[in-house]
Amino acid sequence: MGLDLTIRDLKVTSPRGRDILSVPQLDIAAGSLVGIAGPSGAGKSTLLYALAGMLEAKGCIVWNDTDLLTLREEQRTAFRASHIGMIFQDFLLFEELSAAANASLTSLYRPRAQRAGIRQRAAERLAALGLKEPDRSVASYSGGERQRVAIARALSANAPVLLADEPTASLDRAAADKLITDLVALARTSGTTLIAVSHDQHLIDRMDRVLTVSDGKIVEPRGQAA
Numbered sequence: 001m002g003l004d005l006t007i008r009d010l011k012v013t014s015p016r017g018r019d020i021l022s023v024p025q026l027d028i029a030a031g032s033l034v035g036i037a038g039p040s041g042a043g044k045s046t047l048l049y050a051l052a053g054m055l056e057a058k059g060c061i062v063w064n065d066t067d068l069l070t071l072r073e074e075q076r077t078a079f080r081a082s083h084i085g086m087i088f089q090d091f092l093l094f095e096e097l098s099a100a101a102n103a104s105l106t107s108l109y110r111p112r113a114q115r116a117g118i119r120q121r122a123a124e125r126l127a128a129l130g131l132k133e134p135d136r137s138v139a140s141y142s143g144g145e146r147q148r149v150a151i152a153r154a155l156s157a158n159a160p161v162l163l164a165d166e167p168t169a170s171l172d173r174a175a176a177d178k179l180i181t182d183l184v185a186l187a188r189t190s191g192t193t194l195i196a197v198s199h200d201q202h203l204i205d206r207m208d209r210v211l212t213v214s215d216g217k218i219v220e221p222r223g224q225a226a
């Protein structure tokens, strides 16, 4: 089951003190599929990184009853490892490791009893995403293949929250549409809270709710349910 998100008075500033993101109030119900759209430089990735507890910020970012901004660094890391699956734009893969090892990396942060299950799911996700040689090191993979390894890694942990930054960006149309279908089906069946930044209208169209970020602020189209 996914987690509820409650944001109050969130402010992210640049190291030089410029306001990058300001969100007075945002509530997202567990199990919602939320798209984040908006122009380049608006603050979409900043919002996603803040939701993962990866940025210093002021205010409250509460997942169920855990306020990320009150946790110490190591507590945030532990929370992220057990609750949040992330698909980053720059993939953050370990070059020397195989696709299979990269896709099951989260097993290292989970109790021993869960590790075999994560490795098994990672192998299944890689196969489902069409990765044919999971034992090859990812250094030799193309951009689209690397994207799929990052996606398999995020999905293998079965986290209650999935945060995705442009998950279809390096895929061709057919692969992107398949991924969107898979992501939506997975989120629906497991009740995962899915929040995805995307310029891809096909993805945005499949979400329950779309938040448009403009100049560091959220503008939600009228008529959408909270």
Ligand SMILES: Nc1ncnc2c1ncn2[C@@H]1O[C@H](COP(=O)(O)OP(=O)(O)OP(=O)(O)O)[C@@H](O)[C@H]1O
Binding pocket: 014, 015, 020, 038, 039, 040, 041, 042, 043, 044, 045, 046, 047
């Ligand atoms: N560490 C930082 N120091 C200074 N400015 C930053 C920092 N991180 C982000 N910014 C600025 O904050 C703004 C929002 O950046 P962000 O990456 O969140 O935009 P975005 O909407 O995701 O854009 P894109 O669609 O191009 O990825 C930009 O003007 C960016 O230059």
